[in-house]
Amino acid sequence: MVKGPDMLISEFARATDLPVDTIRFYIAKGLLKPERSAKGGANPYQMFRQEDVTAARMIRLQQTLGYSLGEILALNEEYRAGEHSPERTIEVLQMQIARLEERRAALDAALSFLRGKVEWIKAGKPDGAPRLEDYRC
Amino acid sequence: MVKGPDMLISEFARATDLPVDTIRFYIAKGLLKPERSAKGGANPYQMFRQEDVTAARMIRLQQTLGYSLGEILALNEEYRAGEHSPERTIEVLQMQIARLEERRAALDAALSFLRGKVEWIKAGKPDGAPRLEDYRC
DNA sequence: CTTGACCATGGAGCATAGTCCATACTTATA
DNA sequence: TATAAGTATGGACTATGCTCCATGGTCAAG
Structure with missing residues (x-):
């Protein structure tokens, strides 16, 4: 160090x-x-x-x-x-990773929704607008 | 509607x-x-x-x-x-998308960092611990 | 027509995350 | 040694995002 x-x-x-x-x-x-x-x-x-x-x-x-x-x-x-226990350290890190992955999934869903909306508008707003409810976030 | x-x-x-x-x-x-x-x-x-x-x-x-x-x-x-101007609507949506993508990049960097740290610990903490500074977030 | 559930409004209170003093001491520079 | 710049502490203040409460009106069921 x-x-x-x-x-x-x-x-x-x-x-x-x-x-x-x-x-x-x-x-x-x-x-x-x-x-x-x-x-x-x-x-x-x-x-x-x-x-x-x-x-x-x-x-x-x-x-x-x-x-x-x-x-x-x-x-x-x-x-x-748990600094001196590698197992515990990894456990804590994994928890943080899991939480970030959840957040990432929500973010991806939001991005999909917004991109879908842009496409829908570019297509001249046909029937069936993208619905937020259809995106798991 | x-x-x-x-x-x-x-x-x-x-x-x-x-x-x-x-x-x-x-x-x-x-x-x-x-x-x-x-x-x-x-x-x-x-x-x-x-x-x-x-x-x-x-x-x-x-x-x-x-x-x-x-x-x-x-x-x-x-x-x-700008609800009645598709161009303006798309512009606003693109801005939101851009901002979310930035956030996503930061999140990905954080995930890489944490995953790198887990790997480093599993490898028995060899020299050169993953440094947060090396991840652009 | 009373009673209990629901609604509106206004204002107080609270947790989080700072931000901004006033006061007083220490240090480095001239 | 005066003086400016930097530091510590304690407390007041602010903005955001709720959350709770008192008061009073409304509605539907019995």
């Missing part, structure tokens, strides 16, 4: 393209756990590593996929809990 | 599997525009048609795909505005 140079919160904000306030919000929620630097006196500065950047990217990704921060936190903690 | 029998809000709630309060909230937002029945006196009852059921399903679908109610409203109004 190569340790990249730690960074302060403003640099981390640039690295992740997230507002500082949002980062602090995620820390308060337990989604990010930066180390504390020796600097900063009574309120030590938080130091972020490269893996925190990855974690932040993962959070944003999971968010776009419809997970709430609470769910993301739960998933991440479950992941950490 | 076959007109199905209209229904009152509680029946509409059953048909869409949405709480009555949520339906009223959507109406207040302008996402649903039921007709008014002759019944109800000073506060006439709202009558829902089959197309409202479809609209409600569409709203929920768009929501799972990451649209806010405001965006959904804008899209729907744009759609209605």
Whole structure:
């Protein structure tokens, strides 16, 4: 494990393209756990590593996929809990994969519906418009 | 256009599997525009048609795909505005399709990443763990 | 004509996900 | 050593998307 140079919160904000306030919000929620630097006196500065950047990217990704921060936190903690058991890790990953596949199926259905509608209009709106009910999503 | 029998809000709630309060909230937002029945006196009852059921399903679908109610409203109004211009209608549909395809690409990237990680673990975690940064999402 | 189920309206309250201060301390630079 | 820039903390505030409730009117059955 190569340790990249730690960074302060403003640099981390640039690295992740997230507002500082949002980062602090995620820390308060337990989604990010930066180390504390020796600097900063009574309120030590938080130091972020490269893996925190990855974690932040993962959070944003999971968010776009419809997970709430609470769910993301739960998933991440479950992941950490079984970090030293490959079987458990794979199990958690498989669950996430299954959920994403469901979402993908719904998305595909929606795309089929919209494409069907475009075709139907291009065909001059013949009888039998594509019906959303016919697409499993 | 076959007109199905209209229904009152509680029946509409059953048909869409949405709480009555949520339906009223959507109406207040302008996402649903039921007709008014002759019944109800000073506060006439709202009558829902089959197309409202479809609209409600569409709203929920768009929501799972990451649209806010405001965006959904804008899209729907744009759609209605160009309802009598097939070209405009197709344009709006293509925009929605493009956006969904982007989302699909991100989802696929995430799936690849997770699958790659499972494989990597099954292979006994050799050097070079899959890195999220390598997946464009 | 009463009673229970249903409807409308308006407003309060809540969870999520931030966003924005005010205050105060620390550090680097001049 | 003054000063600007960066940091921490706590709390207020906002937007979105509901959810709940009080009040009061309406309707259909008995």
